[in-house]
Amino acid sequence: MVNVLERRLVLRMLAYWSDLKGERDFPTPAEIDKKDIGEDWRFCALVALDHDLPRSRLLTVGNDLAPAEAPLPDRLGEIPPGTLLAAAVERLDWMLLRRVPLSLGGQLDRADGPFLYRKILLPLSQDGVEIDHVLVVANGRPLAVDAAS
Numbered sequence: 001m002v003n004v005l006e007r008r009l010v011l012r013m014l015a016y017w018s019d020l021k022g023e024r025d026f027p028t029p030a031e032i033d034k035k036d037i038g039e040d041w042r043f044c045a046l047v048a049l050d051h052d053l054p055r056s057r058l059l060t061v062g063n064d065l066a067p068a069e070a071p072l073p074d075r076l077g078e079i080p081p082g083t084l085l086a087a088a089v090e091r092l093d094w095m096l097l098r099r100v101p102l103s104l105g106g107q108l109d110r111a112d113g114p115f116l117y118r119k120i121l122l123p124l125s126q127d128g129v130e131i132d133h134v135l136v137v138a139n140g141r142p143l144a145v146d147a148a149s
Contacts, residue, residue, distance in 0.1 A: 009043060010103050010120040013137045017101065017122040025099070026125040029133040045085065045136040047076065053092055061085065065138060082108060088119045088138035095121045096131055107143065114143035 016037065020027035029048075034041050042062040050056045054077025066072050067083040079086045087108055095102040103120040117140030124133035 008118075009040060009137060009139050010118050012040065013037075013044075013120055013122065013135070014101055014103070017135065024128055026123050026128065026131065028126055028128075029124045030126075032124070032135055040137070043137055043139045045088065047089065047092075047134045047136060049092070049096075049132050049134060053077075056092075059133075065136075082110065084108065084115070084117055084138055084140060087117055088136045089121075092121060092134060095123060095134065099123060099131065108140075112142065116140050116143050 017027060020031045029046065032046060037044060042064040045061040045065050046059040048057045048059055054075065056076045057074060058072070058076065058079075061072055065085050065088060067080050067085055070080045070083075073079050076089055076092075079089065087106060091102055091104060101120055101122050103118070105116065105118040108115040108117060117138055119136070119138035122135040122137065123131040124135060125131050126133070
């Protein structure tokens with residue numbers, strides 16, 4: 001169960017992932033439970049990884065992470081650039097190389113103005129050795145721009 005008392009989404013999801021894995025290196029994809037994640041599921045995507053990362057499959061994408069202006073893509077290489085989902089799946093290579101969760105933030109320049117985001121990539125493994133899935137979590141907010149400047 002996700003700790004709803006923690007204010008930051010990435011910290012809540014890291015704690016959830018850590019609880020699931022216990023003493024193992026990684027939890028399994030089957031252990032990821034939409035009901036346990038609750039309202040935060042809208043910020044999540046589950047990805048089945050391919051050795052050719054752009055060919056990795058999006059198994060599920062939460063409503064707040066899905067690109068609004070385009071149909072939901074099937075593969076990472078089809079995600080429209082400049083979207084929160086595209087930013088969220090960047091640096092999978094880093095996570096795979098180091099075999100640990102990766103949390104980063106950044107800024108997107110969107111048509112409606114700058115958007116600040118924070119993400120975490122949480123590795124998953126069916127056999128406990130090979131990272132074959134990732135739980136992607138990201139959210140953000142528009143950057144308030146002072147109209148006087």
